[in-house]
Amino acid sequence: xxxxKLLSVDPSDRGSxxxxxxxxxxxxxxxxxxxxxxxxxxxxxxxxxxxxxSDMAEGFLQMDLKCCSPSLIPHxxxxxxxxxxxxxxxxxxxxxxxxxxxxxxxxxxxxxTSSSLVHELVKDMLKGVYIHEKHVINLEDFDTxxxxxxxxxxxxxxxxxxxxxxxxxxxxTRIQTVRHYMSQLREEHTVSLGGLDEVSASxxxxxxxxxxxxxxxxxxxxxxxxGVLLVGPPGVGKTLLVRRVVGDVGASLMVVRGPExxxxxxxxxxxxxxxxxxxxxxxAEEGPCVLFLDELDSLCPxxxxxxxxxxxxxxxxxxxxxxxxxxxxxxxxxxxxxxDSLDPALRRPGRFDREVVIGxxxxxxxxxxxxxxxxxxxxxxxxxxxxxxxxxxxYVGADLSALCREAAMNAIxxxxxxxxxxxxxxxxxxxxxxLVRPSCLRSSLGRTELSPVSWEQxxxxxxxxxxxxxxxxWPMRFPEAFVRLGLSRxxGVLLFGPPGCAKxxxxxxxxxxxxxxxxxxxxxxxYSPYVGDSEKALAQLFxxxxxxxPCVLFLDEIDSLIGSRSTGQTSSGxxxxxxxxxxxxxxxxxxxxxxRRGTERILQAEGVGECHTQEQMDCQEVCNKDVMVVAxxxxxDxxxxxxxxxxxxxxxxxxxxxxxxxxLAILKVCTRSMPVDADVCLxxxxxxxxLYSGAxxxxxxxxxxxxxxxxxxxxxxVIKYTYFLQSLRKMRPxxxxxxxxxxxxxxxx
Amino acid sequence: xxxxxxxSVHQALQKSFKNLENCQKVWxxxxxxxxxxxxxxxxxxEQSKALSNVQLSDTPLRVFPDLEDRLRFKLLQAMDTVxxxxxxxxxxxxxxxxxxxxxxSGVLQLYELHADSLDLxxxxxxxxxxxxIADMLGWLQDAERxxxxxxxxxxxxxxxxxxxxxxxxxxxxxxxxxxxxxxAEDCITxxxxxxxxxxxxELGK
Numbered sequence: 001x002x003x004x005k006l007l008s009v010d011p012s013d014r015g016s017x018x019x020x021x022x023x024x025x026x027x028x029x030x031x032x033x034x035x036x037x038x039x040x041x042x043x044x045x046x047x048x049x050x051x052x053x054s055d056m057a058e059g060f061l062q063m064d065l066k067c068c069s070p071s072l073i074p075h076x077x078x079x080x081x082x083x084x085x086x087x088x089x090x091x092x093x094x095x096x097x098x099x100x101x102x103x104x105x106x107x108x109x110x111x112x113t114s115s116s117l118v119h120e121l122v123k124d125m126l127k128g129v130y131i132h133e134k135h136v137i138n139l140e141d142f143d144t145x146x147x148x149x150x151x152x153x154x155x156x157x158x159x160x161x162x163x164x165x166x167x168x169x170x171x172x173t174r175i176q177t178v179r180h181y182m183s184q185l186r187e188e189h190t191v192s193l194g195g196l197d198e199v200s201a202s203x204x205x206x207x208x209x210x211x212x213x214x215x216x217x218x219x220x221x222x223x224x225x226x227g228v229l230l231v232g233p234p235g236v237g238k239t240l241l242v243r244r245v246v247g248d249v250g251a252s253l254m255v256v257r258g259p260e261x262x263x264x265x266x267x268x269x270x271x272x273x274x275x276x277x278x279x280x281x282x283x284a285e286e287g288p289c290v291l292f293l294d295e296l297d298s299l300c301p302x303x304x305x306x307x308x309x310x311x312x313x314x315x316x317x318x319x320x321x322x323x324x325x326x327x328x329x330x331x332x333x334x335x336x337x338x339x340d341s342l343d344p345a346l347r348r349p350g351r352f353d354r355e356v357v358i359g360x361x362x363x364x365x366x367x368x369x370x371x372x373x374x375x376x377x378x379x380x381x382x383x384x385x386x387x388x389x390x391x392x393x394x395y396v397g398a399d400l401s402a403l404c405r406e407a408a409m410n411a412i413x414x415x416x417x418x419x420x421x422x423x424x425x426x427x428x429x430x431x432x433x434x435l436v437r438p439s440c441l442r443s444s445l446g447r448t449e450l451s452p453v454s455w456e457q458x459x460x461x462x463x464x465x466x467x468x469x470x471x472x473x474w475p476m477r478f479p480e481a482f483v484r485l486g487l488s489r490x491x492g493v494l495l496f497g498p499p500g501c502a503k504x505x506x507x508x509x510x511x512x513x514x515x516x517x518x519x520x521x522x523x524x525x526x527y528s529p530y531v532g533d534s535e536k537a538l539a540q541l542f543x544x545x546x547x548x549x550p551c552v553l554f555l556d557e558i559d560s561l562i563g564s565r566s567t568g569q570t571s572s573g574x575x576x577x578x579x580x581x582x583x584x585x586x587x588x589x590x591x592x593x594x595x596r597r598g599t600e601r602i603l604q605a606e607g608v609g610e611c612h613t614q615e616q617m618d619c620q621e622v623c624n625k626d627v628m629v630v631a632x633x634x635x636x637d638x639x640x641x642x643x644x645x646x647x648x649x650x651x652x653x654x655x656x657x658x659x660x661x662x663x664l665a666i667l668k669v670c671t672r673s674m675p676v677d678a679d680v681c682l683x684x685x686x687x688x689x690x691l692y693s694g695a696x697x698x699x700x701x702x703x704x705x706x707x708x709x710x711x712x713x714x715x716x717x718v719i720k721y722t723y724f725l726q727s728l729r730k731m732r733p734x735x736x737x738x739x740x741x742x743x744x745x746x747x748x749x
Numbered sequence: 750x751x752x753x754x755x756x757s758v759h760q761a762l763q764k765s766f767k768n769l770e771n772c773q774k775v776w777x778x779x780x781x782x783x784x785x786x787x788x789x790x791x792x793x794x795e796q797s798k799a800l801s802n803v804q805l806s807d808t809p810l811r812v813f814p815d816l817e818d819r820l821r822f823k824l825l826q827a828m829d830t831v832x833x834x835x836x837x838x839x840x841x842x843x844x845x846x847x848x849x850x851x852x853x854s855g856v857l858q859l860y861e862l863h864a865d866s867l868d869l870x871x872x873x874x875x876x877x878x879x880x881x882i883a884d885m886l887g888w889l890q891d892a893e894r895x896x897x898x899x900x901x902x903x904x905x906x907x908x909x910x911x912x913x914x915x916x917x918x919x920x921x922x923x924x925x926x927x928x929x930x931x932x933a934e935d936c937i938t939x940x941x942x943x944x945x946x947x948x949x950x951e952l953g954k
């Protein structure tokens with residue numbers, strides 16, 4: 001079977017409906033000059049008349065898409081190789097009558113032109129054209145206002161295609177504008193959307209009811225909602241959701257981006273806004289229409305002062321929205337990620353009647369987003385979407401698509417080195433995870449790059465490690481067990497103990513082992529010379545942490561950060577205000593509405609009948625939707641007692657100075673990378689280092705190594721035992737027995 | 750070359766192309782007669798626009814009774830006359846289109862009549878002086894399409910004029926002129942050049 005190469009149509013053939021073939025192929029198919037021929041291409045088909053190529057070359061095909069399937073109009077086929085059996089000769093009898101829809105360029109033409117004139121013009125244009133049922137005739141080459149003709153039905157209907165002659169009757173069923181027709185066409189290729197089913201269903205219902213059943217609502221005497229406000233952080237898919245839902249409902253969409261409307265001269269912006277509403281109104285005459293105001297906060301900021309130009313724009317929008325009456329069948333959707341900066345007058349029923357909050361996706365939502373994104377990629381079956389969803393806490397839809405793109409790029413890079421098949425494996429995703437960070441943490445205070453630390457890298461302290469694992473790792477790993485025993489995840493953990501005993505390192509290891517997000521704050525991040533700024537920053541930090549839950553929030557040196565109310569002399573200091581913010585955030589009344597997130601409601605509604613893993617995942621979601629606060633201090637007596645009660649910092653863990661065994665373990669860990677001489681006796685060192693903290697021991701090893709370099713010049717190969725002893729003699733332990741004693745007395749006393 | 754089918758098609762083609770030559774002349778002359786008419790139409794529209802802009806009662810002309818209505822009537826009458834003349838020209842353009850259409854479809858019908866004796870080899874055979882039948886048929890159809898498009902566009906320009914939209918009438922001469930592109934008219938000349946040897950050679954027979 002020979003293949004044909006599809007070339008673009010010759011300019012002189014445009015509008016002729018010809019299909020240029022080589023003469024041999026024509027005679028092989030039994031075609032004469034001017035015989036109708038149906039060419040099927042991916043996505044549709046095209047009716048042409050066969051003609052020989054003037055250069056007689058075989059193996060090429062050039063066709064004019066005068067009569068083709070509707071789907072080919074937005075995306076004409078190009079650069080295609082096709083088989084000869086795609087071409088089928090068809091018989092085309094003369095038609096008696098046809099029914100058509102006329103698509104015209106502008107609404108004003110539709111309004112002002114008499115139907116008899118349109119009929120006359122269309123009939124002239126269609127004479128001598130071969131048509132196929134359900135096809136669209138492209139009349140753009142005539143260069144008039146009439147752009148397309150859609151074939152609705154033909155008579156006699158025994159044939160699926162036919163020829164229009166001067167005697168064929170033409171019946172125009174309706175006239176549409178190109179905009180409306182194209183938006184109808186586009187809805188057939190809508191983008192897929194994952195994880196927003198709940199929101200999109202409610203939005204769809206809101207759109208469908210008034211747009212499709214206006215009569216019912218009228219008879220009930222209900223005025224239908226006119227405006228919907230979508231609120232959510234950037235990248236969750238607000239714009240995409242609107243496009244999708246509008247496409248599903250079959251409405252036409254008009255998008256207004258805030259900055260596009262704003263003009264430089266006074267009054268210009270208002271005029272443009274009025275024009276937009278006018279356009280929406282005329283579009284709504286043809287069918288349901290949605291006016292989408294993207295980035296509404298830039299268009300309608302909160303009104304301030306008396307004469308700023310934005311005030312007039314806001315007022316214009318308000319009056320326009322009030323001026324919509326019931327006969328205007330269009331709906332306004334606004335989208336913003338900063339609902340608080342909108343003018344409050346906009347957010348009342350009658351203007352934006354409903355507010356739909358789209359939060360950062362939960363784990364289930366992330367999984368469905370990932371599976372939608374990966375549906376078109378050759379993903380290796382070993383890739384576990386569930387695990388990916390688990391590791392991408394805090395990622396929004398845009399981040400996930402960036403992640404998939406990065407993973408695909410990794411695969412391409414690897415492939416270009418010439419190895420392996422073209423599939424995406426788990427390691428590509430893992431590499432991508434390092435590059436693509438969640439965008440809701442991007443501008444966060446506490447975002448830290450932390451080098452992974454494993455539990456094994458910390459010597460001793462087995463009890464503490466176990467306790468930490470209980471409070472951080474277990475709720476993630478065994479959520480059902482927690483639910484079964486009615487346990488809730490601890491809200492907070494306080495680590496206290498003498499300085500240098502690996503409190504910070506312990507937290508780092510805990511963050512590494514649990515795959516949750518990790519935020520760390522110090523005083524430098526929070527303090528600011530402005531009154532109220534620090535509190536705001538802390539509250540913002542908690543909000544971000546909740547957006548990407550499960551999340552571990554680490555407050556190092558909490559005593560200096562927060563302070564205590566009981567000991568402080570100044571009751572109105574920054575410390576006390578910060579403390580009150582922290583107390584509120586840890587155990588407050590509730591969340592702000594803007595932070596609402598997806599699945600909670602579903603979980604309570606349908607608990608049974610789901611598979612086991614699903615249930616487990618749901619459990620984990622529910623148990624871990626809070627932020628875990630981990631604080632560390634070496635002055636526990638300075639903390640406010642309200643902070644230490646159960647429900648806030650539930651687990652108070654004492655990190656003791658290392659005992660003998662622990663010191664041995666620490667020394668082993670410290671000397672693992674050092675070339676230590678065979679005669680070095682670590683046990684001996686352990687007995688001599690009473691009251692030494694972990695940091696001291698690490699310093700000891702470092703000193704010994706430096707001493708070795710000092711005495712044996714740079715040639716030193718091993719560290720001898722004497723160096724250890726020498727440096728031990730120079731050092732003093734940083735802890736004292738009395739200090740340890742104060743730590744060991746109970747906190748409450 | 751010598752079969753009766755081929756020669757009959759050739760004769761019909763030759764006749765059609767001669768006709769096309771005539772038609773081109775008629776078309777051109779009709780168009781040249783149209784352009785002054787359109788100019789005057791545009792002028793009239795401009796005048797009536799000016800009339801609606803001016804407040805006659807503020808001018809010395811206020812002493813004339815009913816001046817505005819009378820002027821408007823006169824202008825409309827003049828426009829009607831011009832449009833009537835244009836319509837005549839349009840019908841002569843239409844007759845050109847119809848002639849070419851009938852020729853093109855006639856030759857195609859003749860070809861279809863002889864299609865059984867004319868295989869593709871015969872249809873695509875060509876020589877230095879005689880283009881192939883397929884090409885010539887194509888050219889004839891191209892010419893027909895060209896005239897149809899031109900006629901429709903011009904008709905649409907004239908038919909869509911409305912009294913209540915004077916700026917549309919005012920801009921009609923420009924739009925009319927923009928339809929005349931040199932390249933489009935050249936394609937007819939090109940076609941005639943391509944078949945000039947064919948037309949002369951057949952004459953001797």
